Amino acid sequence: MSAKSDALYRSILDKLLQKAERAWEKGTVAEPTLLFSEASLPEYFRLPHHDDKAALHASLREAERQGCIALEWDRRAGADGQIVRARLVSADLTAGLLGRQTAWAGYVLAESLLSPWREVIRVGDVLQRWRIGKPVRGLKASDAQDIADACRVIAACLDGAREDDIPMRRLSGQLFSDTKRIEAIIAALDVLSAETMEPPWRETDDVLNGLGLVKMPMPILMAGRGIVDLADGTEIAIPYPYVGLSPSSIQRIRLATPGAYVLTVENLTTFHELALGKAGKGGKPAGLIIYTAGMPSPAFMGVYERTLSDAMADSRVVRYHWGDIDVGGFRIAMRLKNAHPSPLSLWNMDPAQYPGVVARKTLSSDDRREIWRIAVLNGWAALAEIVSSDGRAIEQEVLPLSLPGV
DSSP, rough: OOHHHHHHHHHHHHHHHHHHHHHHHHTTTOOOOOOOOOTOHHHHHSSSSSSHHHHHHHHHHHHTTTTSEEEEEEGGTTTTTTTEEEEESSSSHHHHTTTOOOHHOOOOOHHHHHHGGGTTHHHHHHHHHHHHTTOOBBBOOGGHHHHHHHHHHHHHSSEEEEEEEHHHHHHHHHHOTTHHHHTHHHHHHHHHSOHHHHHSSHHHHHHHHHHHHHHOOOOEEEEEEEEEETSOOOOEEEEEEEEEOOGEEEEEEESSSTEEEEEEOHHHHHHHHHTTTTTTTSSSSSEEEEEESOOOOOHHHHHHHHHHHHHHHHTTTTEEEEEOOOOHHHHHHHHHHHSSSOEEEEOOOGGGTTTTOOEEEEEHHHHHHHHHHHHHHOOHHHHHHHHHHOOOBBBBGEEEEOOOOO
């Protein structure tokens, strides 16, 4: 059989199989047929040689003999006849002939593989999407092993209270004997650990940080006027320009100045410049500034929550967050907002203040929808309107430096 007739043979069987799979995904019972007409199958009528059509007919007759399909012929079309339509008899046999699985066979395998996790970590939602033929962040039922491995990672991250972040490659080696396996399943980790299953998807570092997984353990950097109560019962004043300490060594951070502010900062460059006093007249900032290193990790959040429990007892204290004006920045702000019942004000995250700033990119429709959802949910509805209509995704580092009260 020529390459053209072989390709058409496989295409005919695959079309029938796809019809059966679509019916299964909709929960209906169907006996798929394929009409051999100029409209639905023009390739059939454009085979260049009689031998090509004869070879195709022979292959389809063999598929019929094996119980895969049934053929209806128009014998008036010549000695070899012409096929009027093909009907799928056995989807499983046809899939075997094509060397692939049916959608339901793949789903059954996925369901079996994920059964230990079905009641936890959103696996049931993923399976439900797959059951109706919808991939989740590009993941299909054939990617069930990625989801299963992601469940193991998340379970390990949630296993007991951790005061420090987890080295990603160490955990990957312990779980899979492969230090890079976790990096290969970021999409699955995102699907299972994100707040929603809808786009836009998170950046790799945001996914990992949210789980407390780090490429290299990092200290919490802090600047300004504060006193660190250490886990060993001692305390230190934050020196100029800043200090970095392991999360497990910090009990909490206290404000040294009554009624001052607590400001979290997403990006290292901006934190460093603020710590050096470049937003004002130099010297220590008046409040407490803490670097989140992007999406704050669980270890960071533990320190932050304990710090707020003390600081927010003073009604004069205001807490702020300054990050990128994009989806990631607002997701970080939401995580910080949820650490304490007190309001969180967004500092320098109003794009209308910076009409002349040229953005690296514009917000997609998915970005705008997600920012709107987060902003309305967390009391920043007025800002949601501005960000959505402005449309610029602005990185924190390009904005002028400023601090509350300066």
